[in-house]
Amino acid sequence: MVTTLDKGCYLLNGTTIVPDDAEASAVLGSHGVNTSREEAKENTIAYGILKAHNTSGNMDKLCVKFDKLTSHDITYVGIIQTARASGLEKFPIPYVLTNCHNSLCAVGGTINEDDHMFGLTAAQKYGGIYVPPHQAVIHQFAREMLATSGGMILGSDSHTRYGALGTMAIGEGGPELVKQLLGQTYDVDMPGVVAIYLEGTPKKGVGPQDVALAIIGKVFGSGYVKNKVMEFVGPGVKNLSADFRIGVDVMTTETTCLSSIWQTDDTIREFYDIHGRVGDYKELKPGDVAYYDGLVKVDLDTLNPMIAMPFHPSNVYEIAEVNRNAADILADVEKRAKVSFGDKVEFSLQNKLRDGKFYVDQGIIAGCAGGGFENICAAADILKGHFIGNDRFTLSVYPASTPIFMEVVKNGTAATILETGAILKTAFCGPCFGAGDTPANNAFSIRHSTRNFPNREGSKVQNGQVASVALMDARSIAATAANQGVLTPATEFDGELNKYKYHFDSEIYKNRVFDSHGKADPSVELQLGPNIKDWPKMVALTDNLLLRVVSEIHDPVTTTDELIPSGETSSYRSNPLGLAEFTLSRKDPEYVGRAKAVYAQEIKRRDDVPFNEMDPELADAIKTVLKDYPEVTSHNTGIGSTIFAVKPGDGSAREQAASCQKVLGGWANIANEYATKRYRSNLINWGMLPFIIDGEELPFKNLDYIFIPGIATAVKEKTENIKAYVVTGGALKEFNLKLGSLTDDERQIILDGCLINFNRVK
Structure with a gap:
């Protein structure tokens, strides 16, 4: 169950919630607290990080300088071209150029690989880091190699979220990265900070996407956290693994919040240690008396496997409810489709119901949300001993990085997945934005990815093509695959979900990633291609x-x-x-x-x-x-x-x-x-x-x-x-x-x- 408070609140010692109402003063006094609201606002984790990165001297009007930047291969060319046109000479802070969106080089002739060569030569010329295609999706590389507790990262991808690791990260359009490259600042009013108070422990079969969708379903429509920072606190945090926290955190983008941050503990310290960067960890937690502009309470014990039906991550139901009321819910989806598509296509999902069962056509576990180590291992445990069938249903699994891929090969879960008829693929963001695994016309795809907007799966309504995506957790996708496409919540799986030890192989990146270590080489010439064009001339605003x-x-x-x-x-x-x-x-x-x-x-x-x-x-x-x-x-x-x-x-x-x-x-x-x-x-x-x-x-x-x-x-x-x-x-x-x-x-x-x-x- 997810509930929201209709007012601000104090949080005492990280556990006691005191609503900011008429009785607040008396309750605070009974706890020996005489801290003012303004003083308590300064005791959030978010405030401390923003203060450390603010250059304005005014905490109401922030001018933020980030520690690191990150982009991928459909954003970094435009960013660097804009910065070059503005006088860029070198990257002043670490800037990672990953290649996880056009990494298949499948459309447009030579132009995708031209972009990659531009990225490599830019990293050499200006002093950056270049991650070749298929090595890692942008956010997994950032988690493994960039995040630091108390740090800030700006990325040109909306799912730039590393709060579970103690990094306040923000996804913005390219020009905001250009400003950082030119020594300018990210200017924003001090955002509100909303506590996401976790308590309890998820039941077996409930994964991070289930928790994330429950939160999104509660707060998106009301704008409860819009342009605010979501700060994850409470006794339930310690009951979640690092991968689980990461999986919830990356989906905070879909609430329209500005950023996210979590309290950190020994679980996150172990994550940094596994990745050979324990020095980048520090404990983060709110002060003894912290004030929040709102509170979302999440009772992890009560959450069940969830599904976000087309065409938005906030269109959330329990999977069991969809199975009970499929005809009515599918009719509602068809009405939503009418709003988006009009009469351009015939769209119906009623044929997904056969003999009282809801059949889906495709499953995808991929990218920054789904491709984590624990998600894949849990999916393998659920799939073990089953096969996905030789009919319409297909399943593809994309580990989020080559180190994760290597580990699932070594521990045998890759073999378990492959022998079911599923396919294991390299790190690639394509299924998340419509550039890979595009399903058949009128197909229904269930995905542990980030979004399910119209056409997000790659169909083209303007050409009479339409398909739809629902978001689910890897565990329930695996349960559905084990049931050969019949929509199934993972809580119906009666086997064991094992705990797998993760070993990070740093040599994979050392052997392939170009890292300038901050040293620019002006003698390198940028390698351009026929599709890489300068920005056209733009004129000043007229009277x-x-x-x-x-x-x-x-x-x-x-x-x-x-x-x-x-x-x-x-x-x-x-x-x-x-x-x-x-x-x-x-x-x-x-x-x-x-x-x-x-x-x-x-x-x-x-x-x-x-x-x-x-x-x-x-x-x-x-x-x-x-x-x-x-x-x-x-x-x-x-x-x-x-x-x-x-x-x-x-x-x-x-x-x-x-x-x-x-x-x-x-x-x-x-x-x-x-x-x-x-x-x-x-x-x-x-x-x-x-x-x-x-x-x-x-x-x-x-x-x-x-x-x-x-x-x-x-x-x-x-x-x-x-x-x-x-x-x-x-x-x-x-x-x-x-x-x-x-x-x-x-x-x-x-x-x-x-x-x-x-x-x-x-």
């Missing part, structure tokens, strides 16, 4: 803006996968204009053409073509604007596109969700709210205005023009309510927009047109 709405999305949440698809498009992330052709292709296929048409008028403006010689619709809009704003000219008024979405940006940290709009001439997003800080930051760093509009009734519609006078002045002067006008019926209809909180640097980045321009000006 006024005329925006055309080119897409209007009213889904409750719009994911980054819908803004710019993952999967096969990932091969083009080193080519800003090439990738931009896929923008919103799964959600609004007309977007790219409309955005390009608007951008063509902006190019004419920059070439001094008068407004009255441009597109007739635009010329008419300008004619209307000139009635009230005669000073408007092509020299002071930019032309751009914008989209409206209710709540955009859930999911990935990928900066391309914003940069692709920018290179197509986008100048703004308009939203009721932004799903994550990282997506909003990406917009800002690419010089796009992150507008907020209140209310469900929009004053504009798709293809309307919006005129925003004096926008540059409004940004400079921190205007709260920004006057805008819909150009309609030959008149201007006024409404208000807001930008929300922006740092001075963020305002200047928007004014300069993007982070690259900002750094060039500096």
Whole structure:
């Protein structure tokens, strides 16, 4: 059972919860506590780590410098290209370039391996660390080789979470890593800190994904931990192994929290010792009296095997409940599909029910969430003596690193898995983002991975293809596989789950990973390829803006996968204009053409073509604007596109969700709210205005023009309510927009047109 407190609370000695209500003072006094709320806030683990990394001298307005950076092969090229354009000479802190996303080199010809060679030569030239394909997924390498208790790591992948090891890690878009490479800071208001209070012990068959999904199901919809730090404390922590904690921790991203941190103990000390880095461990725990802005209580004893049904990690049920009420729950999934897919495909899951049983088509245990040592060993124990059958059901298992792969080979669990008919594969993130093990049309895949958004498994709705993913723990996936595809919770397994000793073989990395040990070699030339392109030129914000709405999305949440698809498009992330052709292709296929048409008028403006010689619709809009704003000219008024979405940006940290709009001439997003800080930051760093509009009734519609006078002045002067006008019926209809909180640097980045321009000006 997972419950939340509707108020802040004090935590005494790591065990006693005191709600911050009218009786709090008396209860605290009875414990001899006279610490103020503000003093107690400084006693969280999160506060101590943030204070140690803050350079501003003001704990309300943080300017954080991280200890290490990490990226993978569909983010690091763009990051390094941005940093190069801004004057990069060497990596100032350890920067790891892993190759776990396009590691198959299966789509796009030579361009994936070109990216890898770019990464290797960049590590040599600027002084970094290069992890070749199939060696490790980004987050497992970071756990094994980078994490330190009390440290901070910034990664260009949203699941950058190493809190279980005592490292506060944050996943952000590439421009935030660029800032660190250039000696700048990560600027954020001091986040709230929410205690995740664990008590009890998980029952046999319940794994980390079950605990994670139970938490996500409770807090995602309410935004309880949005942009906050989740701090795992309580007596239940000691009852979880390091791998178990890691498996829960990596999924905290799906709550939309900013970061996570756990209290550490001898279990985590042993993890560091096994990996030959015991000196990087230190005990972390909250002070005797710590104050939290909220509390999520997790009773581990009561949790059962869970499943997140399509199409979101928060669509959570107990597996047993799905088996009892499958027809009703599948009907609900079909309704959700209608919201996302409309009439583009026929989507039905009713044929998964046969003779009262729910049959699934595919199982995957993979990546940073599922590919851990204990998950694989537990799956092997459950599968032992069974076979997965020779019908539709398939099972693939991807160890998260080669050292883990080596260990499961040595201890025999690899053989146990293989003899069941399952397949063991190398470290690869593909199944997690739609670039590997794409199932058949209308198939249902159960996965111990991180996300189950629409199309996340690799299908293409725009081509009439659709499949769906449910998230489950490796243990229940194995139980289902042992039952030849019949959905089965692992608590029905009546055998033994053994404890396996893990031995980390450091020679695997020593023999293959390039580590510059922080020494740059300027003589090395970067190896480029035909798909590796520089960022196109971007201009500063003009005095006024005329925006055309080119897409209007009213889904409750719009994911980054819908803004710019993952999967096969990932091969083009080193080519800003090439990738931009896929923008919103799964959600609004007309977007790219409309955005390009608007951008063509902006190019004419920059070439001094008068407004009255441009597109007739635009010329008419300008004619209307000139009635009230005669000073408007092509020299002071930019032309751009914008989209409206209710709540955009859930999911990935990928900066391309914003940069692709920018290179197509986008100048703004308009939203009721932004799903994550990282997506909003990406917009800002690419010089796009992150507008907020209140209310469900929009004053504009798709293809309307919006005129925003004096926008540059409004940004400079921190205007709260920004006057805008819909150009309609030959008149201007006024409404208000807001930008929300922006740092001075963020305002200047928007004014300069993007982070690259900002750094060039500096």
